[in-house]
Amino acid sequence: MEKTLRELAEYLQGTLENEDQKLIVTGVNGLVEAGPQDISFAVPPHVEHCHLSKAGVMVLAPEDPKLDRPVIRVKDPRAAFAALLELFRAREDVERVISPLAFVAASAKIGKNVAIQPFAVIEEDAEIGDDSVIYPHVYVGKHVKIGKACTFYPQVTIRENCVIGNSVVLQSGCVIGGDGFGYITDKKTGRHSSVLQAGNVVLEDEVEIGNNTCIDRATAGSTIVGAGTKIDNLVHLGHNDVLGKNCLVVAHVGISGSVTVGDNVTFAGQVGTVGHITIGDNCVFGGKTGITNNVPSNSFYAGFPARPHKEWLKQEANLRKIGDLLKKVKVLEETVAKLEK
Amino acid sequence: MEKTLRELAEYLQGTLENEDQKLIVTGVNGLVEAGPQDISFAVPPHVEHCHLSKAGVMVLAPEDPKLDRPVIRVKDPRAAFAALLELFRAREDVERVISPLAFVAASAKIGKNVAIQPFAVIEEDAEIGDDSVIYPHVYVGKHVKIGKACTFYPQVTIRENCVIGNSVVLQSGCVIGGDGFGYITDKKTGRHSSVLQAGNVVLEDEVEIGNNTCIDRATAGSTIVGAGTKIDNLVHLGHNDVLGKNCLVVAHVGISGSVTVGDNVTFAGQVGTVGHITIGDNCVFGGKTGITNNVPSNSFYAGFPARPHKEWLKQEANLRKIGDLLKKVKVLEETVAKLEK
């Protein structure tokens, strides 16, 4: 792929500054990694270092500083960068065939233009919609329903009866519909008997699930991930969780069973929750937050136990004052003792 | 499946109130999800909301409130719910055949009534007991011994020489017997040389291991999980850990190497421990606890570093008093300054 600056400015619908007609751009890369034939971008706070980049041309916003090298000005440099990635590296083309090395049950229904790669297993009565791509070693259990234009990377497991919408992406090794962690304990013997997890998992349209993430099936009914919600690697969702639309769940988050989460909620990394709580819409949780109670909509929480972020910051600041406080109280005690005499 | 209220009351050995002879129950579901042809249950604290459920019939304990709809009273509503799940959804029937698409080494010993599904690998000298079910893409290494009536879901790895008891359930993607994290570091060069992990993992009877959980093999000897212990998703057990019987280990718990844990211990989510410690019987650890020392039997610990739960609660309460304390000390300083004058 070779592009002139003018071609790139046109592609991005941007304004070109300091044109260099001889420059041929051959790739796109980050601020630090880019070389003289690469295009890169910057947004605050990195924009102040962008003069240090070796990129041949930068994508910047109109209000960003002037540079003495080629710049393409656009409204949203981050979106332009995403478009450049698509331009310079076409998505890997996958041949749409059903490999003779895959196992596809006779009763499975496979749509048009589907790829099923070697050693994938599609079980009885499973359905796969048009334009979906199934990589090697994927397991699709009995009666699973899969929508159109899905992509499942290697080693994915989808257990029986789960329902997957359209345009769902499952990264490698994730497990959809594993048995929930439900037991009844005999108080005398301490023995835990497993409760049959008779429900399923429903992933709505445009959901993405990260590598080795686990979403447990419901005890009865469905564990649900709402449309457009994106989940990172190594996340755990317990049985009967219901997540809303367009949430972001970052790596290592653990959500216990029977938690209901609204729309547009963001969980930063390593957050954990107790079970059986309700979290409203538009909430944001800082990294490592431990959520122990219901949370109202539009909350920004942090800490363990979770509290409003401002309170948490204040408490952290107070914490750093204890040393000082100890000294002050010692002085006071001495002064008061003198006064008493 | 269709059941009358009387049939259900008999099945649960319970007492029927407000019988409706016309009502045909066709499913079982949670309090919120259940509809007019479903049976559901409630236990405290949810029992106070059970009049809001749309379930056609509720299972409650004798002491729970009266309802103006059908109720079946039983001693243990949770156990009754588990029994209803088994009644309304029979466990998936798996055909007991060895797929010609599986790889089974000539020297492997396979018991009676065993299922081995497509693309499973059973290596040399491995043994699989009667009535066990091996899903697709499971790897059973050389010399592995597996008991009777086990179920291994897709993508499970069991490395060489491990020993698995009877009625063990391994959820998808878990790794039993991966190499432990053991290195010897050359102090001059900083280079880490790996220590051969020559031992194995032993899972005793009725152990259950969650999706994508990792249990490392011992350096020498065995990493052991005691009979009846249940482990959730994405848990890490280090090399040479020894867990007792009937423990519960919730998602994202990480137990470092050479830790010994007694019987009936519960680790809530995201707990972590240092290595080379001993934890007694009947302990409970709250979520996110960081265990840095030996813990005596019958402890209820929380916080990081871990301490008795009551102490942790008190410290958390004290923390919230610092703001107040700062104000009080300021007032005192002013008053004492005046007094000094």
Place this chain on the structure above:
Amino acid sequence: MEKTLRELAEYLQGTLENEDQKLIVTGVNGLVEAGPQDISFAVPPHVEHCHLSKAGVMVLAPEDPKLDRPVIRVKDPRAAFAALLELFRAREDVERVISPLAFVAASAKIGKNVAIQPFAVIEEDAEIGDDSVIYPHVYVGKHVKIGKACTFYPQVTIRENCVIGNSVVLQSGCVIGGDGFGYITDKKTGRHSSVLQAGNVVLEDEVEIGNNTCIDRATAGSTIVGAGTKIDNLVHLGHNDVLGKNCLVVAHVGISGSVTVGDNVTFAGQVGTVGHITIGDNCVFGGKTGITNNVPSNSFYAGFPARPHKEWLKQEANLRKIGDLLKKVKVLEETVAKLEK
């Protein structure tokens, strides 16, 4: 394997005390697990309990206490133990054949003395160096380059275009080159559009990656793990992370995207970081540390937010003094009130 004490002392280049010519050693094991025909070792603080071990012979350092049983004295007992593990249990011998049950694309280049086991998938234009071992169910994507003498255990995924050095060990279920977690959010609709992850992952020589660990591919350029770095189970490395040489990353660590880490850095279990920061050489982070800013070289940090370990210890000590402080201030208030009267 049967060895006399003299043979073992010679093998370890150590000095033999309390020789027992009749003793035949048949195995090597830990201090607690070893029996009368086993050799074991101890280092501080365990060395003080080594008289309680049932091991037939102990490996100790010259300065360790005398025992009334056979002892082999060496400079580094831990290194001697590693050598004994290699002696008593040879590494599993893997037959170097390409299984007819594997899928190897016609355009893949396979070196000499390579094993590719059943149901492994080697995609188009992938390269595998001499002496490498690929276990069952491993997926090697298009254009992946793999060096010499690598070992990839079952269920490993290596996505397209990744580059793996020599002598790299990938434990079961790890995912190299999964798509990074990158989205552009439409502020009006809340919809997240995925940013094509066009880069790859580079693992340098002698890297080891733990079971079910996930290392995401870069958005552009490469996510890099430096030579000799060892990563434990269930770790998450985000897109565009660059780790130095000879680091140790313990289980459940989560490193957000675009983090640069120096050489010889140790992350203890369950550490988390924000993205876009730089961590210097030779740093050590205690368990559960939350790293929220750049960290200079040679730091020993702990706590959340991360701070120097000494500060963290002091703050933890101060915390425990709040109860006392509350009492003192109450006494002061009473005394001052009296004085005011």
